[in-house]
Amino acid sequence: MIRDIKPKNVIEIGSGFTTYLSAQAILVNEQKDGHSCDLIAIEPYPNKTLQKGFPGLTSLKTTKLQEISLDYFNVLKENDILFIDSSHILNIGSDVAYEFLELLPRLNSGVYVHIHDIYLPYEYPRS
Numbered sequence: 739m740i741r742d743i744k745p746k747n748v749i750e751i752g753s754g755f756t757t758y759l760s761a762q763a764i765l766v767n768e769q770k771d772g773h774s775c776d777l778i779a780i781e782p783y784p785n786k787t788l789q790k791g792f793p794g795l796t797s798l799k800t801t802k803l804q805e806i807s808l809d810y811f812n813v814l815k816e817n818d819i820l821f822i823d824s825s826h827i828l829n830i831g832s833d834v835a836y837e838f839l840e841l842l843p844r845l846n847s848g849v850y851v852h853i854h855d856i857y858l859p860y861e862y863p864r865s
Contacts, residue, residue, distance in 0.1 A: 744773045747815070761777055
């Protein structure tokens with residue numbers, strides 16, 4: 739997706755293996771096409787590798803999503819990507835509630851939204 743769309747900004751909510759893959763795609767775009775992109779990871783509980791950083795990762799926010807101002811996401815414009823792989827838990831005040839009720843309706847037009855672990859039309863597996 740990053741290789742094809744060539745966004746200027748990617749924000750990933752919830753970080754892990756996909757963050758490494760996104761960073762690699764961004765590096766390939768830079769090397770092959772000269773296209774640069776900022777990758778911002780939002781992960782309140784980052785592993786050691788994420789904390790140290792790696793090529794392709796611009797910045798890491800170790801804050802709960804709900805504590806980040808919605809204005810922060812105004813950096814995302816047309817053809818940018820918001821990648822959501824958060825807690826998968828919908829409760830009052832949870833990150834999922836914030837994403838779907840506050841963040842998504844306010845995104846700029848043309849932002850690609852990728853939501854990880856969607857099992858529609860089924861429920862999320864208990865295991």
